Amino acid sequence: MSLELRSLSVTTSTHVSLFTAVDIVIASGEVACVMGPSGVGKSTLLNAIGGHLSTHFSVTGEVLLNGEKVTHKPVVERQIGILFQDPLLFPHLTVGDNLAFGLSSNVIGSKNRRAQIEQALEQAQLQNFYHRNPATLSGGQQSRVALMRALLAQPQVLLLDEPFSKLDLELRHTMREFLFAQAKQRNIPMLLATHEPAEAQAANGPLVILMPA
């Protein structure tokens, strides 16, 4: 599996490019980083890859998933997972049901599904959290659930938009290690938007520096 961006950029409705075109290949298990000054369009780049751009923007260049062009494929069919700054756990569902919502429908049988969710909870060190209300979890716990939920959907690629920036330093470090381990274990490419050089260094993967066009 791989994610490739070929001279990818985003233009506004007045045909102004937001940033210089991006070229990168991310292999399975690798965590690439996008860096750049704030406001340059890191989130917009991720939205372009994931297919979440609002209609005011358009994409130039190509996004390739395992060699196949997906630039204009509907979001629903892309299988590109995304993690935002906020965990966005659905408040009306329990922690377990949040994970069940994410878990791919390829996994069938309610017992089987439940077992996978329990396993994911265990990996995130959240045993016995199935029936908890997400609002009662700490920030770090919520982030871990959000990450597991995204992974359970079995995405081909995971995009991460500064997902840990709201956590304190120590927790951020732990989450980062957890994330990198998951990338290796699931063997999928990941693209992490960050403004922390230390984070990019720790990712030890390809690096994109986004510059205003």
Add this chain to the structure above:
Amino acid sequence: MSLSSWPKWLMLTALAVGILVPVLAGLGETIWAAFGILPAIGRHTLSVDAWHQLFELPGLVTSLRLSLVSGFGATLVSLMLALFGSAWVYHTSEKESSLSRLKPFSQAILVPILAAPHAAIAIGLAFLLAPSGWLARLFSPWLTAWDLPPNLATVQDLWGLSLTLGLIIKELPFLWLVSLVALKQIDVSRQLNLTQSMGYSHTAAWCKIIVPQLYPLIRLPVFVVLVYALSTVDMAQLLGPNNPPTLALATMRWYNDTNVQLLLPASAASVLLGVLIAASVLLWEVVVRTVMFTSKVMIRSGDRTGKYSIFTGVLTTALPITVMLGLLSLLVLALWSITWRWSFPDALPTSWSYNYWLQLITNVPLALQHSLIVALISSGLALTLAIAWLEVQDRFGGHFYKITLWFIYLPLLVPQIAFLYGLKVGFLRLGLNGSMMTVMWAHLLFVFPYTMLSLVDSWRALDKRYVQVATSLGRSSWSCFWRIKLSLLLRPLLLAWAIGIAVSISQYLPTLMIGAGRVESLTIEAVSLASGADRRLVGVYGLLQALVPLLAYSFALLLPRLVALKK
């Protein structure tokens, strides 16, 4: 209780005396009468005769069925359409259809229907759908081959379908706008992105993730719609079947019967309507909770496909048609009001006349004068009260916040007819019936809760740090109140006021029952003229009824822009 919190206690007392006591007293009078005690007609002994009489009245079962079908049907369909319409507003797709270009204007399109009183929409809809209505004229004779109006019961049909349709048209904009406001409290776009990235379609994402978070926020408005639809009298009179009519209208007729002995079964019918409404609200809530619970369980399968296509297909067609019918209903009123000659099957009038409007200007009818006075005073009072209540809550804390909210909304949750009749009896005894003051106060009972309903979220959403900053700069709390809160909230305050005007203008029963025929109103005039033959005059009154609130809305929406331009 400390002395310094006296404004809070004053407010609570005012709410109790102004709303709770009279509503309960009115209900009490009605319940006494239902059990045989009505001194005014010489009945002093407790008995259940009224109930025997009620159950022997012809058509009672049909009336019950009609009320239930139109009440539940209208609430369910308008809620579905409102939820679907909200989903449409948030749906971004690469293929832009011609309708999606209307998205930025969707709220502006809904305002006229929201502003127009129920009776105006009902009259307009009747002018559209009747066998001799505008729709039949538009398609005749080239398509239908009708040279004369066909002999079909398209309005006031036996099943109450046109009544249900009228209710849907009128309630859709209310529920839709309420939903759009509530959705601002939910991070909709990012949740949709997230859900879609997991492979769920927009519709599946909306149904499984957004609606369950939205519904608890609009539960109260949905109840208000359900109660209104079950208990409306003016709309049932204009669009519902006549014999037998819905329970609410039947009750009203028994009250108005020349045989005063019918007052007792009429009161029993009021109580029955109250019980029916309570049971309906309960049933609705049980069903909603069951559906929510089942859908939560279904989520666990992770099924992404969901079979929504037929359903969305129907709603995609029904939504624009419903809105169009609402706008056309108002347009046809305008057309008739300036018609001189318009014979069947011409698509448009053949000659025009502004006579009725000229007459209106030279000789302003009492109905317009009274309606304006009552609307201006009751909406102004309601807004002042709402601000006072919210400010008192802010300053002195809200121990009774929840319970007082229920006080305030109480008049919207009990059937009007059930306590208005009792109040009328009470006022008669006190010799207060038929005065402008009591009518205004009766309007206030309904205007105040709607004003609160529209204001409370914006007021609470105001960032309290502005006030903290201002206080820390040495401003007094009064100065903060005037210069910070009221000026930042100018737009929602004006909107709440406009909603107050619209609610007051649309009231039918309160003016009719408490006014005792001495206080006129546009709605009473329009409803009673509607049974007559002169469509031009009905058009004038129907449109006038819609224009007054529309002017108030326009003022409320434009003034803040003018103020902003000046800055």
